[in-house]
Amino acid sequence: MKKTLLFFIVLCSFSIGTIWAEEVSPTADLKPVLHDITTVLLDESLKGKEHLEERRDKIMSLIKRGFDFREMSKRVLGKKWRQIDDQEKDRFTSLMTKLLENVYIGKLESYSGQQIEFVGETVRGARAQVTVVVENNDVEIPIHYIMRKTDSGWLVYDINIEGVSLVRNYQEQFKSILRKDDYEGLVKVLEDKNRTFLEEAM
Numbered sequence: 001m002k003k004t005l006l007f008f009i010v011l012c013s014f015s016i017g018t019i020w021a022e023e024v025s026p027t028a029d030l031k032p033v034l035h036d037i038t039t040v041l042l043d044e045s046l047k048g049k050e051h052l053e054e055r056r057d058k059i060m061s062l063i064k065r066g067f068d069f070r071e072m073s074k075r076v077l078g079k080k081w082r083q084i085d086d087q088e089k090d091r092f093t094s095l096m097t098k099l100l101e102n103v104y105i106g107k108l109e110s111y112s113g114q115q116i117e118f119v120g121e122t123v124r125g126a127r128a129q130v131t132v133v134v135e136n137n138d139v140e141i142p143i144h145y146i147m148r149k150t151d152s153g154w155l156v157y158d159i160n161i162e163g164v165s166l167v168r169n170y171q172e173q174f175k176s177i178l179r180k181d182d183y184e185g186l187v188k189v190l191e192d193k194n195r196t197f198l199e200e201a202m
Helices: 002-023 026-042 049-066 069-083 086-108 166-201
Strands: 115-124 127-136 139-150 153-161
Touching: 026 049, 026 115, 026 127, 026 139, 026 153, 049 086, 069 086, 069 153, 069 166, 086 166, 153 166
Parallel strands: none
Antiparallel strands: 115 127, 127 139, 139 153
16 A cells, blocks of 8 residues: 555556646747846956956857857758758868857947846747847837747747747758859858957957
């Protein structure tokens, strides 16, 4: 009898844990990531050019916790993604991640405590959109985080700001390069851009 009771207690505990895991929402997964990023951005001990590398390393480690750069890279590259092998997919994802770091972290660093409010969530199967509003100088800017459900939780693979999709924006830019210079030409463009950002930061 005691063994049977113990079995059901363990079973119920497992079931509750499973249900809890399934019910974790996209918003619940995104909130702590954005909170931790803004905490780093406001950390006075990490301000200034002398702390640039440390600050950006911390920010990127947090972003990688909540963003799916491989899915983002796959969507940006489009049908060409299916034509390259796994090693090249890793290479392209690494280049794309570095480009996004170079382009967008500089913009993030202008954050100075603006109010961020989570205002909506839409879930359709394994896809979701979480909307936040950032208030800046009395202007409210809606930001839509497009997410997908993975084994490690909900991860962002696209950001839409005022109707402009990050993924679609890069898709359009890369299409013309791919038509003209094919895949290796695109890789060279990304390498050159990342090298330029590195030289400017030094």
